[in-house]
Each structure stands twice: as structure tokens, then as C-alpha cells.
Amino acid sequence: MSKPFYITTPIYYPSGKYHIGTAYTEVLCDMLKRYHKLHGEDSFMLTGTDEHGQKIQNKAIEAGITPKEYVDKQAEEAKKLWSLMKIDYDKYMRTTDDYHEKVVQDIFERFLKQGDIYLGEYEGWYCEPCESYWTETQLVDGMCPDCNREVKKMKEEAYFFNMKKYADRLLKYYDEHPNFIKPDYRKTEVVNNFIKPGLEDLCVTRTSFDWGVKVKSNPKHVVYVWLDALTNYITALGYGQENTELFDKYWPANIHLVGKDIARFHLIYWPIFLMALDLPIPETIYVHNFIVMKDGKMSKSKGNTIYPEQLIDKYGLDATKYYLLREMPTSGDEVFTPEDFVGRYNSDLCNDLGNLLNRTISMINKYFDGIVPDYKGHINPVDKELEEFITESVKNNADYIEKFEFASSIQAIWDLISRTNKYVDETEPWVLAKEEDITKLESSMNHLAMSLRAIAILIRPFMKDTSDNILRQLGLNTEVTFKDLDIIKEFNNIKVIDKGEPIFLRLDADEEIAYIKELMK
């Protein structure tokens, strides 16, 4: 029996509305959690908010409220969005939770005692929005290499974590665990850019602000956000607390999902902190790319931002999730364009999937009074081919997920949808009906229903409502799991609905493209 599945998103900065890029990590995590759950695994998903630090303190001052009031409000907003997006998380973690703060303090004192943390003085280029210090050589044209904003020289008494001590152990760990960093090229990047040039010790406290976890033995210091933030993955499960039941069950994580901007912190510092704590290291850290606009990063000042609520409101949750997941390549950024969004909606969802369902339901009604004929084996020459294609698609979908190629895992389902549409053209049910070739017609209808059921189950991890809708129209129970993918399941006496209901309405492309462009302003 494999270990229960533990999957996490990063904890989000509660510093404003989340655009579709930020929501991507959450949507991907939710899909994987549901996928594993539908495979019958005991799965646990963690998300939450990363509530300390200067940036948050500044925001609260701007708003004229206390940092605590500010983060309480923001955490509520975040939960509302995840609820609108039907994110199936098991725990919402907040770094201002008492138990978390206490464990962070204990960990800090332990590191001090072990000699992993020492007191020194830090001078460097500090990027306030990213809460990161950079060395002179890391700056790009004198600006922050992550966000391209201004940095300022800062100097302060600070504690440091002795990263150098662990550098060789970390490299050895990477080599011995080829699945730890995914996709593989991220490993090369992190080794060449940060470890080979000489791993620098990490500054882990600040004295310049006080919205954070205070160092117990020297309270003028607050713990610098990354040591505070990263440990959420274990404190959320009860690590260092009285009840460690969840921690014992779920740790180490199977997968942490992170965007490329925070890869460095997860790939270097997090495993080193865990080594210092003598804890097992997560199986995989998957680094995804960014959703960007034609003119670069999404930002309010550029006026090129789009929010998930806006798309969901007009086009529905499933279409929004489908687009985000389907378009993200493993090797580069996903460029959001209204043309692509509307194009995918009309061609993939409305034409390929929607029409297939509609045609099938209306033919079953027309030829067999709505009763799906029984399965009788391979009657049409292409029946066997379609069955094999279903089996193959189920396997391809799983293989791609296993290989962390998520957009391809969805492509595999749409290959099956195309193959099934082709099957309709090949069997020509309208000709069979005219020629009164009933056995072949029965088989054609049965195979179409069979394929649509498989499709409904395969899309379930990211298009739950559409999946329910297809199953309901086919007259099937919506309580399904991946175990029900056994294809030759009999459709004896199943009654489909009397009149098919379109699952996606065709969009007027020009009108909707103009509408989305307007939203982006």
C-alpha cells in the first residue's frame, strides 16, 4: 500500500486580488489532488496564506488598519475565491496561526543551538516587493532579477543560516533523487546559477520591521519570511506539536507545486532546512511556468490583468480551468490571449466535446427511444479500434501525469474525443438506420455511450460539473471513480435523457474577444 498522497500549493501572499496566473498553482494542485482521490488514494491538499513581512506591514499601514486586521480580511477574500473555484483543499494554513509561530520559534532556537544559524551583519541589495536580498552580480541592469523593480542597499545586524555547510549534501541528494526536481531543466538552472558559483548563506532575520515571528532569544529580530513560510508545509500537519497524527501519516509530501519565481527557495533552502531538522525530504518539487500576456508579465499598472472571477462569471468554471491547464507548456510560459481562450472554448469544448454528447444523445433517442442498446462485442469493423483507443487514452493520461506533463495529459483526453467523433463518421449511424442494419447501429450507439462515459470520468479532476452533466445526460450515476473506467461496462437498459442539453453554448468569437479585451483594461 503506497503512502497517503500529500500535495501543496505555496502559501499565497495576502496582498491583493489574485489574477489568473496566481490562481494557476491552485488549479493545478486541485486537479492533481482530485486525480489521486479518484484513483482511490487517501489525498490531502494544503493551501493558505503567507502573512508576515514588510510588504504586508506596508499594505496595512496604507489601508490604515493593523497588519492582523489586514491579513484576516485578505485570507477571507482568498478563501472566497477558492470556494468559487471549487478548490478541494483539506487545510487552509495561515502563518499567523499560533501553533505555527511557536514551532517556527522552536526551530529557530534549535538551529542556533546546532550551530546552523549564527549572528552577523548583512549588507546587500534588497527588493522590497520580493522580500529578497540580491548580490551585486545577481542584479539585472541594477534592478531586481525577479521583478525588475528598484532595489536598495541595506545593512543590518542579522542572523544567517549556514547554507554552505549543506551544499555538497544537497548536490548529492539531487543526483540520487532524479524525481526531486521537475521538470529536469530546473535542476540544471539551480545548480549552475546558485550552487556552483558558491552557495551563499541565507539571511534569516530582520530588525527593520516587526510584523513577523519574534526570535525567542533575541526578540528585536523577526524571522525572515522564507524560514517562516517554508515550514508551513510541516506545521500544518502538526509537526512540533502535541498531535502529530497527520504529520506521521502524510509527511514527506509527494509533491510541492511552485511557480518558477519561487523555485530557488524550494529547491535549495527547503531541503536544507529539512536536512538540518533531520526530516525526510519531499518526493518532488514541480516548478511550473508563468501565465503571461503578449506584452509580458500581468500587472495592474500595464492594464493587462485578467481575474479568474471575470472569466468564470461569463464562461463558467470548467472552461476557465480547462483553458489554464490545457495551454500551459512544460517548457515555457503560457501566453494568454482572448483569441486563444475563445478559440479553445468554441473548438475544444463546444464543437468537439459538446457536439459529440449532443449528437449521441439525440441519436440514441431517435433510433432507440433513449435506451442505450446492450454491448454485443465488436460488430462494426472499427468497434475494436475505438475500445483500444479508450484503453490507450486512459493509459496515456496517467502516464503523462506520472511524467508531470499536465497539458499533455489533457491533450490525451481530447485525442479520445477526436477519435470518437471520427468513429461517428466511420460508422455512419444515419446510413445504418436507413439500411435497417440494427445490430451495427446498436453497437455504434453503445460504443459512443461507452466512450463518452470514459471521457466524463477522465475530465473529472478538472471539469467536475461538466463530468456530472455528461454522466447525468447519459443516465448514469455521478458517483464514479477511475475504477469505473473499465470500458466494457454494460449499459443494459440505461435510459439517457429525452433531449440533450448543450454543455457549452457556441460563442460569437468577435464579440467575446472584444469583451475579454475590455476586461483586460
Ligand code: MSP
Ligand atoms: N508567499 C510566497 C510563497 C511561499 S511558499 C512557502 C509566494 N506567494 S505568491 O502569492 O506571490 O504566489 C503564489 C503562487 O502564484 C506561486 O506559485 C507563484 O509562482 C504563482 N504565480 C504568481 N504569478 C504567476 C503567473 N503569472 N503565472 C503562473 N503562476 C504565477 O510566492
